[in-house]
Amino acid sequence: xxxxxxxxxxxxxxxxxxxxxxxxxxxxxxxxxxxxxxxxxxxxxxxxxxxxxxxxxxxxxxxxxxxxxxxxxxxxxxxxxxxxxxxxxxxxxxxxxxxxxxxxxxxxxxxxxxxxxxxxxxxxxxxxxxxxxxxxxxxxxxxxxxxxxxxxxxxxxxxxxxxxxxxxxxxxxxxxxxxxxxxxxxxxxxxxxxxxxxxxxxxxxxxxxxxxxxxxxxxxxxxxxxxxxxxxxxxxxxxxxxxxxxxxxxxxxxxxxxxxxxxxxxxxxxxxxxxxxxxxxxxxxxxxxxxxxxxxx
Amino acid sequence: xxxxxxxxxxxxxxxxxxxxxxxxxxxxxxxxxxxxxxxxxxxxxxxxxxxxxxxxxxxxxxxxxxxxxxxxxxxxxxxxxxxxxxxxxxxxxxxxxxxxxxxxxxxxxxxxxxxxxxxxxxxxxxxxxxxxxxxxxxxxxxxxxxxxxxxxxxxxxxxxxxxxxxxxxxxxxxxxxxxxxxxxxxxxxxxxxxxxxxxxxxxxxxxxxxxxxxxxxxxxxxxxxxxxxxxxxxxxxxxxxxxxxxxxxxxxxxxxxxxxxxxxxxxxxxxxxxxxxxxxxxxxxxxxxxxxxxxxx
Numbered sequence: 244x245x246x247x248x249x250x251x252x253x254x255x256x257x258x259x260x261x262x263x264x265x266x267x268x269x270x271x272x273x274x275x276x277x278x279x280x281x282x283x284x285x286x287x288x289x290x291x292x293x294x295x296x297x298x299x300x301x302x303x304x305x306x307x308x309x310x311x312x313x314x315x316x317x318x319x320x321x322x323x324x325x326x327x328x329x330x331x332x333x334x335x336x337x338x339x340x341x342x343x344x345x346x347x348x349x350x351x352x353x354x355x356x357x358x359x360x361x362x363x364x365x366x367x368x369x370x371x372x373x374x375x376x377x378x379x380x381x382x383x384x385x386x387x388x389x390x391x392x393x394x395x396x397x398x399x400x401x402x403x404x405x406x407x408x409x410x411x412x413x414x415x416x417x418x419x420x421x422x423x424x425x426x427x428x429x430x431x432x433x434x435x436x437x438x439x440x441x442x443x444x445x446x447x448x449x450x451x452x453x454x455x456x457x458x459x460x461x462x463x464x465x466x467x468x469x470x471x472x473x474x475x476x477x478x479x480x481x482x483x484x485x486x487x488x489x490x491x492x493x494x495x496x497x498x499x500x501x502x503x504x505x506x507x508x509x510x511x512x513x514x515x516x517x518x519x520x521x522x523x524x525x526x527x528x529x530x531x532x533x534x535x536x537x538x539x540x
Numbered sequence: 541x542x543x544x545x546x547x548x549x550x551x552x553x554x555x556x557x558x559x560x561x562x563x564x565x566x567x568x569x570x571x572x573x574x575x576x577x578x579x580x581x582x583x584x585x586x587x588x589x590x591x592x593x594x595x596x597x598x599x600x601x602x603x604x605x606x607x608x609x610x611x612x613x614x615x616x617x618x619x620x621x622x623x624x625x626x627x628x629x630x631x632x633x634x635x636x637x638x639x640x641x642x643x644x645x646x647x648x649x650x651x652x653x654x655x656x657x658x659x660x661x662x663x664x665x666x667x668x669x670x671x672x673x674x675x676x677x678x679x680x681x682x683x684x685x686x687x688x689x690x691x692x693x694x695x696x697x698x699x700x701x702x703x704x705x706x707x708x709x710x711x712x713x714x715x716x717x718x719x720x721x722x723x724x725x726x727x728x729x730x731x732x733x734x735x736x737x738x739x740x741x742x743x744x745x746x747x748x749x750x751x752x753x754x755x756x757x758x759x760x761x762x763x764x765x766x767x768x769x770x771x772x773x774x775x776x777x778x779x780x781x782x783x784x785x786x787x788x789x790x791x792x793x794x795x796x797x798x799x800x801x802x803x804x805x806x807x808x809x810x811x812x813x814x815x816x817x818x819x820x821x822x823x824x825x826x827x828x829x830x831x832x833x834x835x836x837x
Contacts, residue, residue, distance in 0.1 A: 373762055393760060428753065435748050436761035440768040443740060445821040446800035451732050452824045454796065456725065461828055463690060464733035465670055469830040470767040471737040476826045479819040483811055486818075490808040497801065499751065503743035508794065511787040514780055521783075522776040524742040527749045529773045531758055533766040 249412045252277040256313035258306050258328060260284040260293040263345045263372065264319030265384025268298055270417035273386040281309045293381050307335040315413065318344040322484055325352055329359035329367075336363055341406045341413075343370045347433065348488040349397045349426035368410040369397045369426060371433075372419060373534065390418030393534050397426040427492075434492035439500060441482055442493060444475035546709045549574040553610035555603050555625060557581040557590040560642045560669065561616030562681025565595055567714035570683040580606045590678050604632040612710065615641040619781055622649055626656035626664075633660055638703045638710075640667045644730065645785040646694045646723035665707040666694045666723060668730075669716060670831065687715030690831050694723040724789075731789035736797060738779055739790060741772035 252271060257264035260282040271277040282299030283306050284290045290302035303309055310316050310332045320328050325344060336342065342360075346352045349369045356367045374392040394414040398407045407423070414421045424432075451457045486493055510517040549568060554561035557579040568574040579596030580603050581587045587599035600606055607613050607629045617625050622641060633639065639657075643649045646666050653664045671689040691711040695704045704720075711718045721729075748754045783790055807814040 373760065395760070424756075428756070432753065432757040432760050435751070435757045436765045440744065440765055442804055443744070443797075443801070444768060444825075445818055446804050447737065447740070447797060448821040448825050449803070449817065450793070450796040450800035452821070453800070454732070456729065459721075459725070460729040460732045461824075463670065463692070463729050463831060464828070465831050467771045468733045468737055470770045471741060472825055473767045474764045475821050475824075477818075477822060479815050479822055482818050483815040486808055487811050487814060493808065494805065496747070497805065499747040500740075500744060501798070501801075503747035503750070504740070504794065504798075506746070507739055507743050508791065511783055511790065514784050517784060518776050518780040520746065521742055521774075521779050524745040524749070524772050525774060525776055527758075527772075528741075528745050528769055531761070534760060534762050 249276055249416055251275065252315045252413070253279065254313045254315075255280045256306075256309040256316045257282045257299060257319060258309065258316065258332070259319035260289055260299065260302070260381050261319060262379055262381065262383050262388070263374070264317055265293065265296075265298040265381040266374075266386065266388035267317055267319070267345075267372075267417065269384055269386040270389055271413065274416040276413065276416045277315075281313070283309045289381065296381060296384070298381055298384055306331045310340070311335040312337065314340050315409075316340055316342045318342065322346045322348065322352065322488060326355035326359045329356055333360050333363055336366065338363075338366075339406075340366060341409050342367045343410055345370060345372055347371060347437075347485050349395075349429045350492075351488040353397070353399065353426050364399065365401045365403045366406055367399075368402055368407055369399075370410065370414065371395045371397070371429060372414070374419075387418070389414070392419045394419040394421045395429050396421060396423045397429050398423060399426075430489050430492045431495065434489055434496040435499075438485055438489055438493050439496040441474050441477060442486060442497070443500070444472045445482075448472055448475045546573055546713055548572065549612045549710070550576065551610045551612075552577045553603075553606040553613045554579045554596065554616060555606065555613065555629070556616035557586055557596065557599070557678050558616060559676055559678065559680050559685070560671070561614055562590065562593075562595040562678040563671075563683065563685035564614055564616070564642075564669075564714065566681055566683040567686055568710065571713040573710065573713045574612075578606045578610070586678065593678060593681070595678055595681055603628045607637070608632040609634065611637050612706075613637055613639045615639065619643045619645065619649065619785060623652035623656045626653055630657050630660055633663065635660075635663075636703075637663060638706050639664045640707055642667060642669055644668060644782050646692075646726045647789075648785040650694070650696065650723045661696065662698045662700045663703055664696075665699060665704055666696075667707065667711065668692045668694070668726060669711070671716075684715070686711070689716045691716040691718045692726050693718060693720045694726050695720060696723075727786050727789045728792065731786055731793040732796075735782055735786055735790050736793040738771050738774060739783060739794070740797070741769045742779075745769055745772045 255277045257268050268280045280299045281301040282293045293299045294302050344352050352369050372394040411421050451460050552574045554565050565577045577596045578598040579590045590596045591599050649666050669691045671685050708718050748757050
């Protein structure tokens with residue numbers, strides 16, 4: 244699993260001992276790619292649990308204390324806490340330490356890092372592991388979580404090339420397939436294939452529920468509706484944060500969807516054209532296979 | 541299975557020996573609710589197959605010949621052929637025979653029946669069994685196809701009450717749950733929970749495929765996108781016909797969806813309101829369970 248040229252991490256700091264951070268620690272340990280892991284959690288219970296499960300070797304409540312002397316720091320806190328946590332860390336960071344996050348949106352994280360890290364920005368490699376988050380908590384952490392998943396890194400022009408290479412090697416060691424793109428391309432792509440579909444699923448349920456006959460309509464819905472709206476049952480806090488953070492790209496993708504809906508609307512009275520457009524979409528969809536990732540924001 | 545007051549069908553005519561018609565014949569036979577079944581198919585091969593599988597007792601190519609002396613006639617042909625087939629049948633129909641269809645849209649079928657049946661319109665009970673159609677052909681016909689499914693009947697003001705009651709008893713004998721509503725309420729509900737979701741899934745795939753970065757976007761899509769767009773892989777001919785036939789109600793539901801999308805768009809900059817709206821939709825979706833029907837248009 245471990246890349247041949249991967250020097251083991253001497254001291255890994257996991258800021259946030261949950262599913263994502265815990266799984267990263269376990270995967271690197273399973274790959275022989277880390278010597279010592281320190282985990283940060285605010286609650287004593289979470290620290291005790293991470294220690295008891297063997298996810299971390301050491302636990303504390305202070306991000307700066309954990310990051311001091313670490314050569315790799317993984318930020319795995321709610322996106323809204325990114326900037327404040329990075330500010331706390333920054334003074335303690337070793338000058339050659341690699342810092343990464345695991346957030347589902349990247350332009351906002353880059354803006355937070357730019358504001359919080361100052362001249363240490365070159366040490367930050369924004370990362371989005373597209374992996375299952377539907378069961379939160381360190382008790383679900385697994386060395387296998389990232390295996391076969393895609394991880395997108397969105398380095399900045401000023402990112403240290405050696406630290407980017409190290410980030411790529413570490414994620415590869417977890418079993419993930421790693422690709423790099425700009426933060427904007429990432430946020431645009433995720434808006435198209437994940438964020439907007441969630442918004443549309445929420446809106447589709449709302450549009451029906453608000454009609455006087457909504458309950459009767461829902462009583463007739465079958466498996467097509469079930470799958471189309473499955474993601475509408477997602478967690479409101481997670482999706483509020485993602486949709487709010489990526490509002491610009493979500494709006495751009497919503498505009499593209501509206502244009503496609505307009506084209507289909509115009510074709511409803513033109514069966515030949517309608518057939519052609521459906522066949523085009525159906526062919527694209529049949530040719531597509533999902534990225535090997537479990538469900539995830 | 542058989543309703544206690546159900547007199548067996550003396551002669552059942554299935555116009556169209558496919559999955560839907562064949563399964564209706566098999567289900568009624570299994571329930572002891574039919575004595576003799578005659579099937580109509582245009583190709584000799586289809587007639588031979590229906591006979592060989594024991595789905596029908598007799599097969600012929602002429603709808604009028606099959607319908608003559610039948611007390612129940614089930615039309616199970618492509619919706620586009622409804623009016624022409626009813627015209628062929630009408631002169632041969634016994635004055636107390638029950639005629640039903642199995643189409644996915646009802647207002648267009650009612651219009652076709654009104655045009656084709658004239659004063660025999662009172663004998664027609666429009667029916668939509670919401671049951672699996674993804675595997676076409678009489679070889680997939682099964683006595684169990686309609687078990688637990690919903691069947692919507694959309695009687696007209698002039699429908700004979702005894703024939704409506706007979707239609708209800710026959711569908712109940714197949715194991716289906718039967719409900720009645722107006723053709724317009726049916727078409728509106730199906731537009732909301734099935735037809736528009738298909739249109740949106742087609743449009744969502746198209747909107748991405750048409751972007752320069754479309755392929756890269758699709759490469760990042762995971763299980764959420766897979767389920768949201770599963771119905772975009774549906775058959776183009778089937779969905780061209782349904783969407784074209786129900787264009788008015790599909791447009792009305794598309795308008796409701798656009799309004800809901802507008803409301804979400806406005807809330808993207810208002811996290812509290814956004815959370816509330818997502819939570820509302822998520823609650824509705826979690827409380828909903830699909831109608832007990834396999835996949836179907």
